[in-house]
Each structure stands twice: as C-alpha cells, then as structure tokens.
Amino acid sequence: MQTHPRIGIKAISVYIPRHFLSLDTLAVVTGVDPAKYHLGLGIRRMAVAAPNEDPVTMAAAAAHDLFARYDIDAATVGLLVVGSESGVDAAKPIASFVHGMLGLSPDCRTFDTTHACYGGTAALRLASDWHAVRGTRTGKVALVIATDVARYPVGSAAEPTQGAGAVAMVVGGDPEVMELDPFPEAVYTKDVMDFWRPHYRREAIVDGQVSIDCYLRALGHTWAAYEQSSGLCWDDYDYLLFHVPFPKMAYKAFHMLHQREVLVRGASGAGLASLEDAFIARTQPALWVNAEVGNIYSGSLYLSLASLLEAGGPGVQGSRAGLFSYGSGCCGEFFSGRLGPRSTAWEGKIGAREAMESRIELDYEQYLEFRRAGARMTLDGSFAAGVARPVPGRFSFDGIRDHQRVYTTAQEDLGRDWAASDARASSAKAQIGK
Ligand code: COA
Numbered sequence: 001m002q003t004h005p006r007i008g009i010k011a012i013s014v015y016i017p018r019h020f021l022s023l024d025t026l027a028v029v030t031g032v033d034p035a036k037y038h039l040g041l042g043i044r045r046m047a048v049a050a051p052n053e054d055p056v057t058m059a060a061a062a063a064h065d066l067f068a069r070y071d072i073d074a075a076t077v078g079l080l081v082v083g084s085e086s087g088v089d090a091a092k093p094i095a096s097f098v099h100g101m102l103g104l105s106p107d108c109r110t111f112d113t114t115h116a117c118y119g120g121t122a123a124l125r126l127a128s129d130w131h132a133v134r135g136t137r138t139g140k141v142a143l144v145i146a147t148d149v150a151r152y153p154v155g156s157a158a159e160p161t162q163g164a165g166a167v168a169m170v171v172g173g174d175p176e177v178m179e180l181d182p183f184p185e186a187v188y189t190k191d192v193m194d195f196w197r198p199h200y201r202r203e204a205i206v207d208g209q210v211s212i213d214c215y216l217r218a219l220g221h222t223w224a225a226y227e228q229s230s231g232l233c234w235d236d237y238d239y240l241l242f243h244v245p246f247p248k249m250a251y252k253a254f255h256m257l258h259q260r261e262v263l264v265r266g267a268s269g270a271g272l273a274s275l276e277d278a279f280i281a282r283t284q285p286a287l288w289v290n291a292e293v294g295n296i297y298s299g300s301l302y303l304s305l306a307s308l309l310e311a312g313g314p315g316v317q318g319s320r321a322g323l324f325s326y327g328s329g330c331c332g333e334f335f336s337g338r339l340g341p342r343s344t345a346w347e348g349k350i351g352a353r354e355a356m357e358s359r360i361e362l363d364y365e366q367y368l369e370f371r372r373a374g375a376r377m378t379l380d381g382s383f384a385a386g387v388a389r390p391v392p393g394r395f396s397f398d399g400i401r402d403h404q405r406v407y408t409t410a411q412e413d414l415g416r417d418w419a420a421s422d423a424r425a426s427s428a429k430a431q432i433g434k
Pocket residue numbers: 033035036037039040041157158159160161206207208209211212215245246249326328
C-alpha cells in the first residue's frame with residue numbers, strides 16, 4: 001500500500017489591524033438599513049489599516065507573532081511564499097521585504113503568489129508540495145503568509161465588505177494544526193472579469209453579482225471533482241470552510257452544497273440535518289472573526305480556519321474540514337484536512353481573540369483620513385513619517401524615500417520618542433488634509 005508523508009499546517013497566527021469602522025457608522029453615512037450589512041452581508045465591523053500599515057508590515061507582524069507564540073526558529077524556514085493581491089511594488093515581492101524584516105536565512109527561497117483571493121491557497125498548496133519533495137529531506141519548513149488590504153471605492157456597494165489583515169502559517173511534516181488530505185487536487189479555472197485592480201488603482205473594481213455566480217460555479221465544479229478524486233462525501237466533513245468575502249457568501253455556498261445533498265438523497269432526505277442546523281454546526285463557528293474584520297482577500301479562508309480553531313477548543317480536534325478557496329479571475333479549489341490531533345497545539349496562539357480585545361474604533365471622518373493619508377504616502381513618493389502611531393512593538397511603513405519604501409522595525413519602534421512622533425503626526429495630518 002502506498003504511504004504518504006503527513007504534511008500540513010504546523011502553526012497558524014493572524015494579524016488584525018487595531019483600527020476598525022463599525023458598519024453601523026457606515027450605514028448612517030450611506031443611508032442604508034444597518035440590517036442589510038448585519039444580516040444581508042453578515043458583517044459587523046471592518047478592520048482598517050492605518051496609513052503606516054501595509055501588506056508588508058501586516059505579513060511581518062503575523063509571522064513575527066507566529067514564531068514567538070509557537071517558539072519556531074526562523075533559521076528552519078527554507079521557503080517563504082506570500083499570497084497577496086495588494087503587492088506594494090511592481091517588481092519586488094512582499095516576500096523579500098518580509099524576509100529582511102524577520103531576519104530569515106539567505107538559504108530561503110522567497111516569492112509572492114498573486115491570484116486575487118486565491119493567492120494564499122496557491123502558496124499553501126505549493127508549500128506542501130515543496131515540503132514533500134525538498135523539506136522532508138532537509139528538515140526545513142515553509143512559511144506561508146496571506147496578506148491583503150481590501151479596498152473599494154468610497155460609496156460603492158462593495159465598500160462594506162472591505163477589511164485588512166494577514167494570516168501566517170508554517171507548513172511542514174507532522175502537522176499539529178491541520179494535516180492536509182493527500183487526494184488529487186480539485187481545481188476550476190476560467191478567464192473571467194469579475195474582480196480586478198489595474199496597476200494604476202489602489203481600489204479594486206468588482207462586478208459583485210458576476211463574482212458571486214463565478215464563485216458558486218467554481219464551488220459546484222470542485223466539490224464534484226473532489227468527491228470523485230477523494231471518495232469523501234457530505235457526511236465525511238465535520239466542518240465546511242469557505243472563502244469569505246463577506247460571511248453571507250459562506251452561507252450561500254453552504255446552502256448550494258446542502259441543496260445538492262438534498263437532491264442526492266432523494267425525497268426522504270434520510271439523515272440530513274436541516275439547512276439551518278447543518279450550517280450552525282458545520283460553518284457558523286468559522287465565521288465570527290471574519291464578521292469582525294471583513295474581507296482580507298487571500299487570507300479570508302484562513303481567517304475562517306483561525307475562527308474555528310479559536311472558537312472550537314478541544315471539540316474540533318480530530319475532526320475533518322473541507323475547505324473551498326476562490327480567487328476572482330478566476331480559480332477555485334476544494335481540498336480537505338484533519339484538525340488536531342490536540343487543540344493544545346494552537347490554543348492561545350492564534351491571536352484573533354487577543355486582537356479583538358484591544359481595538360480602536362474610528363469615526364467616519366477618521367476612516368476617510370486614513371484612506372487619504374495612506375494614498376498620499378504611496379502615490380507621490382513623498383516621505384511622511386509618523387502619520388499615525390504604530391502599534392508598539394510592530395513594524396511600521398514610514399513612507400517612500402528615493403523611490404524606496406522605508407520600514408521601521410519592531411526593535412527601532414521600542415526606542416521611539418512618541419511625543420515627538422505625535423507632534424509630527426499632527427503636522428503630517430494637517431498637510432495631508434489639504
Ligand atoms: N435587511 C436585511 N437584508 C437586506 C436588506 C435589509 N434591509 N436589504 C438588502 N438585504 C440583503 C439582500 O436581500 C441581499 O441578500 P441575498 O444576497 O441573500 O439576496 C444582500 O442584502 C445584499 O444586497 P444586494 O442589494 O443584493 O447587493 P449589493 O448591491 O449591496 O451588493 C455585493 C452586495 C456582495 C455584491 C457587494 O457588496 C460586492 O460587490 N462585494 C464585493 C464582491 C464580492 O465580495 N464578491 C463575492 C465573491 S468573491
């Protein structure tokens with residue numbers, strides 16, 4: 001009998017920006033019934049990246065915490081892949097910046113993967129294949145980070161689905177968080193224009209309804225393909241996790257699969273729980289962080305996994321999860337894995353609940369100011385240090401000098417004169433507001 005190496009996620013941590021905008025605040029400004037955001041989309045709050053946070057600082061922070069919480073030696077990382085749709089440079093990958101910030105070994109291959117919200121999954125799948133071929137021989141692990149700022153035009157229908165954050169994962173052998181099932185891949189690719197972001201724009205363009213249709217088509221195709229290749233069926237999954245552009249999308253996806261199962265079982269529907277009961281048991285526990293953070297594009301599926309791990313406790317250990325990843329453009333993939341075997345492996349190490357406890361609420365004007373300041377810092381190459389106080393002990397993007405992005409590392413942050421920084425911030429804010 002053929003045996004497969006046990007490969008998967010050994011560690012997982014998230015970084016969530018400290019600032020957020022309540023969807024109630026947005027509803028007042030847009031004149032939309034808040035119930036549409038809460039119930040129609042399933043979102044309560046959206047994380048807002050500060051002007052000195054970008055996909056690089058978020059990725060570095062997520063990985064920095066991951067190493068600290070799981071006591072991982074950075075020297076063991078032989079591959080760093082960053083999945084993101086919000087690259088900060090047309091040539092230099094986010095991974096290079098992060099490699100430097102984390103002080104990883106020179107013997108480490110680094111690059112980015114971009115495919116809208118599929119970039120994180122592309123990175124994860126590639127990393128697990130890499131480990132099977134190379135990592136098992138060298139004893140090295142892969143670091144996979146999904147990091148994005150989801151930004152749509154102010155006043156657009158997609159604006160309430162924005163968010164920001166990063167998820168970092170170590171991929172390797174004897175995985176303690178999730179062992180990936182070794183079945184052949186189930187993917188679906190089609191050239192469509194449902195969501196895209198031209199190089200000259202900071203905000204994505206989306207045809208929302210088309211993206212929902214493409215998502216569901218990709219799900220139907222990959223679910224059927226995976227059923228064939230794995231032999232796994234509805235009853236084999238304790239949990240079903242989906243890419244979460246907004247939590248209601250996960251409900252739509254679950255609904256479609258449930259309907260399919262109703263058809264498979266025929267009129268009696270023997271043994272099948274009702275749609276609501278099944279959703280509450282299998283998917284809802286994996287959505288609470290997403291509802292608080294919004295869409296983080298490439299990391300949304302893994303933020304959902306983090307939600308489940310933090311909420312589920314020992315109850316999820318040993319269970320099987322099916323995961324559906326979707327990236328506009330488009331590419332979808334269905335795969336699965338076993339959680340565990342012991343929840344102690346990740347308890348207290350994910351960081352989502354901790355991040356929720358120290359958040360700062362923005363009013364609508366501050367939210368707009370963050371957007372304007374962030375745009376000004378990147379678009380004209382001006383240097384604007386101290387626009388907002390970074391979270392202490394974090395990485396900070398300080399602006400562009402001589403066409404190079406300038407980052408302050410955590411160590412430098414610790415010695416900063418915050419009074420002087422705040423004075424600079426007020427003056428920079430005044431400049432930016434003009
Ligand atoms: N109370 C409760 N629900 C309400 C409501 C109210 N007062 N008013 C509207 N709703 C519901 C609608 O019925 C709809 O639910 P349904 O999808 O179950 O039918 C939902 O809120 C959304 O409203 P709708 O008017 O259909 O869409 P919209 O114009 O607000 O756009 C998106 C919604 C998701 C298309 C838009 O936010 C978007 O483009 N997002 C980005 C793209 C994206 O995330 N794509 C997903 C695939 S990757």
